[in-house]
C-alpha cells in the first residue's frame with residue numbers, strides 16, 4: 400500500500416519540537432485500584448506538522464490530549480510522572496492562571512462531541528467572540544466581526560446570518576465546523592483534534608477531515624490528530640504514534656508505517672482497515688480479544704494475550720522501545736522476524752478461520 404507524505408515532514412525536520420511529551424504518566428485512583436491510562440508515553444510535535452495518534456478505544460489517546468490541555472479531573476486523576484514541554488516550558492508546572500493563557504489560545508482542542516462543548520443558550524457568534532475577548536484585547540464589535548470571519552474560514556455559508564444562530568439550529572457537520580472555528584479563533588500554534596468526526600456520518604466526516612487538512616496547510620499550526628481510523632492517518636498525517644494500553648508501541652513516518660509496520664498490534668490495526676480487507680472476502684475484521692484494563696497489567700507485553708507472535712518472554716518482560724529504522728521505533732521483542740513477514744492481514748489471528 401502506498402501513501403503520500405505531506406511535504407511539511409521534510410520542511411519541519413530540523414526545527415526544535417513545538418510540543419514535547421516526555422515520559423508522561425497520567426493515572427486515575429479508583430476504588431478498584433490505580434488505572435495507568437498513560438504510562439510513560441513520549442512523543443513530539445514539530446511546528447507545521449500533523450501527528451497522528453492511533454489506537455483502539457481506551458488506549459489512552461484522549462487522556463494524553465487532556466493532559467496536554469491540563470483538563471484531567473483531579474482527583475481521581477493525577478500526573479504520576481514526566482513532563483509536557485510547550486516551547487520548552489513544562490505545562491505540568493504552570494499555575495492554573497498561567498495555563499489559562501495557553502489553553503484555547505496557544506493550544507486548542509476540538510472535541511469528539513460538539514453538542515456537549517457548545518453552550519446551547521448562546522449564539523455561536525457570541526461564543527467565538529468571548530473566546531477571542533478572553534485572550535486578545537478586542538472590543539465586542541471587533542470580536543464579533545472576527546467570529547464571522549472565522550465562520551467563513553471554516554466554510555460555513557452565509558456567515559453573517561449564521562453568526563447569530565444557536566447550536567441547535569445547525570446540523571452536526573456545521574456544529575463541528577463551529578467547534579473548529581472556536582478552536583482556531585486565537586490562532587493557536589497547536590491544534591489537538593480528538594476523533595473530530597466520530598459523531599458524523601461518513602460523507603460529512605470526509606468533508607471535516609478535508610477542512611482540517613486545508614486549514615493546517617493554510618495556517619501552518621502543528622496538529623495532533625487523534626483517531627482510531629488509519630484511513631484518516633494515511634490522508635492527513637506526517638508521522639504516526641500507535642498507542643496500546645497506555646503505552647506507545649510504535650512510531651514512524653506515515654509512509655514508513657504503512658510500508659513497513661513491525662508491531663503486531665499496528666499490523667492487526669491495518670489488517671482491520673476496510674480497504675486492506677477488500678481482498679479478505681469483503682469482511683471487516685476485528686482484532687480478536689479486548690484491551691486488558693491497565694490495572695490488570697502485571698508484567699509482560701500488554702498485547703501478548705491477543706498476539707499471534709507472542710512467546711513466553713512476551714508474557715514475562717515488558718518490551719521497551721527499540722529502533723527499527725530511521726525515525727522508526729517499536730516496542731516488540733520479535734519485530735525483526737515480523738518485519739520479514741508479508742502483508743499485515745496474513746498475521747491477524749483468526750483471519751482465515
Ligand SMILES: Nc1ncnc2c1ncn2[C@@H]1O[C@H](COP(=O)(O)OP(=O)(O)OP(=O)(O)O)[C@@H](O)[C@H]1O
Nearest residue numbers: 427429434436455456457458459460461462463475
Ligand atoms: N476519570 C477517569 N477515571 C477513571 N479512569 C479513567 C478516567 N478517564 C479515563 N479513564 C480511563 O483511562 C483509559 C484511557 O482512556 P482514554 O479516554 O484516553 O482512551 P482513548 O484511547 O482516548 O479511547 P476513546 O477513543 O474511547 O476516547 C481508559 O481505561 C479509561 O477508562
